[in-house]
Amino acid sequence: TQLLEQSPQFLSIQEGENLTVYCNSSSVFSSLQWYRQEPGEGPVLLVTVVTGGEVKKLKRLTFQFGDARKDSSLHITAAQPGDTGLYLCAGARPGGSYIPTFGRGTSLIVHP
Amino acid sequence: DAGVIQSPRHEVTEMGQEVTLRCKPISGHNSLFWYRQTMMRGLELLIYFNNNVPIDDSGMPEDRFSAKMPNASFSTLKIQPSEPRDSAVYFCASSGQATNEKLFFGSGTQLSVL
Numbered sequence: 186t187q188l189l190e191q192s193p194q195f196l197s198i199q200e201g202e203n204l205t206v207y208c209n210s211s212s213v214f215s216s217l218q219w220y221r222q223e224p225g226e227g228p229v230l231l232v233t234v235v236t237g238g239e240v241k242k243l244k245r246l247t248f249q250f251g252d253a254r255k256d257s258s259l260h261i262t263a264a265q266p267g268d269t270g271l272y273l274c275a276g277a278r279p280g281g282s283y284i285p286t287f288g289r290g291t292s293l294i295v296h297p
Numbered sequence: 298d299a300g301v302i303q304s305p306r307h308e309v310t311e312m313g314q315e316v317t318l319r320c321k322p323i324s325g326h327n328s329l330f331w332y333r334q335t336m337m338r339g340l341e342l343l344i345y346f347n348n349n350v351p352i353d354d355s356g357m358p359e360d361r362f363s364a365k366m367p368n369a370s371f372s373t374l375k376i377q378p379s380e381p382r383d384s385a386v387y388f389c390a391s392s393g394q395a396t397n398e399k400l401f402f403g404s405g406t407q408l409s410v411l
Contacts (some may be wrong), residue, residue: 227402284397289339
C-alpha cells in the first residue's frame with residue numbers, strides 16, 4: 186500500500202493546455218514536497234509546502250497543500266513541452282528526522 | 298558545487314555476482330539516503346544515514362543488501378549475491394541542516410541483473 190497516492194498515473198496533453206495532478210494520503214504530513222524528474226536523471230525539488238491551505242506559485246505552476254495537510258495538488262497553466270517529466274510528491278511525517286516518502290508519480294508528456 | 302556523484306551510471310551483471318554502487322554526497326551535507334526506483338513500486342527508501350550512522354534501514358529488502366558510510370564523503374550500497382529482481386535504478390541523495398528538508402539527488406545507477 187502506497188502512503189502517498191498520485192493521480193493520474195499518466196497524462197498526455199497538447200502544448201497550451203492546463204492540467205492538475207493530485208497527491209493524496211490518509212496520513213498527516215509536516216511538509217510536502219513536489220519534485221520533477223527527467224529521463225536519466227534524479228528528481229529535482231520544485232517546491233515545499235508546510236502550512237495547511239498554503240498556496241505557492243512558481244511561474245506557471247501552482248502548488249496547494251490541503252487544509253488538513255494530507256493532500257496536495259499541482260496545477261500547470263499553458264503547459265509547455267519543457268514541462269514533460271515525472272512529477273513526484275514526497276511527504277515527511279511529523280516529528281523525528283526528515284525521512285521523505287515518495288508517491289509513484291505522474292508521468293506528463295506535453296506535445297508541441 | 299559538483300552535486301551528488303554516483304558511480305557507475307550503468308551496471309550490467311549476471312545473477313549471483315556482487316554489485317557495489319558508490320555515492321559521494323554534497324560536501325557539508327550530514328544526511329544521506331539510498332533509494333531504489335522501479336516502474337512497479339516507484340521510489341522506495343532503502344536506508345538513511347545521519348552523520349555517517351545508519352538511522353533507518355527498514356527498507357533494505359533482505360540480507361543480500363548492505364550499505365556503509367565510512368566517512369562523510371562516501372557511501373556504498375552492496376548487493377551480494379545479485380538477483381534479476383534487483384534490476385532497478387538506484388539513487389543516492391543528500392541533504393544538510395542548511396537546506397531545510399531539500400534532497401539533492403544523484404543521477405542514479407541503472408542496474409541490470411541478467
